[in-house]
Amino acid sequence: MGHGSSTRILAIRHGETAWNVDTRIQGQFDIPLNDTGFWQAERVAEALADEDIAVLYASDLVRAAETANAISRRIGLPVLHDVGLRERNFGLFQGRTVAEVEAIHPELVQRWKAREPDFEPEGAESLRTFYARSIDTVHRLAAAHPGQTVVMVAHGGVLDCLYRAACGMPIEAPRTWQLGNASINRLLFTGTRLTMVGWGDTQHLDGAALEESSDGGRDGSTPAHSLS
Known part of the structure; x- marks a missing residue:
């Protein structure tokens, strides 16, 4: 696939939710947008x-679907939902803050913060499984639209995987990049791999964006254990 037939990807993180504000781990729980979102x-x-x-x-998931619905109304295209774009399933961590989980399962949170690729809290996806699912889904969807521009509305964890794939970052490496709500992130799919064009554009929010480390945080930091 030549450069002219590459697929242009606009990867969008969903808007803010009440659980973002509460620094609560959403995972695959269905939490709607709040007014800011x-x-x-x-x-x-x-x-x-x-x-x-x-x-x-x-x-x-509803927070992504509601964000996509706003885009759909503006650009006049239907929303095509794909479960492969879902956030990582965090199992028993879901619905709790990191502090709450740490108080109950400190040894599990230590392994989570270390980004062990095959660590699976009860009922959860491992980081390795989640990464493969996210990248395979994006490759599959992008491959169907060579030479075109595709919007994908997803979650912080999915965007984190895309950044790592495009920049050649290992999944266990600490995160040093932002994953802002409603940010626009631009990539190219060249038929075999993703490359980076631009990341973390929130100019459209006119300085009101709340940069978040995860679907469980909004303090602007990017701790290694935070996944959304």
Whole structure:
């Protein structure tokens, strides 16, 4: 696939939720956007209005679906949901803050913070399994649209995987990049791999973006254990 037939990917993180504010781990729990999140969704939709977008994909989790619905209304394309774009399943961690989990299972949180690739809290996906699922899904969707621009509305954890794939970062490496709510992240799919074009664009939020380390945090930091 030559450069001209590469797929342009606009990867969007969903807008803010109440659990983001509470620093609570959402995982695959279905948490809707809060008022700020709906505002962010409308802003990112406006920012994408002049893009030549061929198709709009989204995770089926409600926070991503609501963000994608705002984009759909603005650009006039239906939302195509794909479960492969879902956030990582965090098993018994879901619904709790990191502090709450640490108080109950300190040894598990230590392994989580260390980003052990094959660590699976009860009921959860391992980091390795989640990464493979996320990248395989994005490759599959992008491969169907050579030479076109595709929007994918997903989650912080999925975007983290995309960044690592595009930059050649191992999955166990600490995170040093931002994953802002309603951020626009630009990549190319060249038929075999992802490459980076631009990351973490929140200009459309006019300085009101709340940079978040995870679907469980909004303090602007990016701790290694935080996944959204």
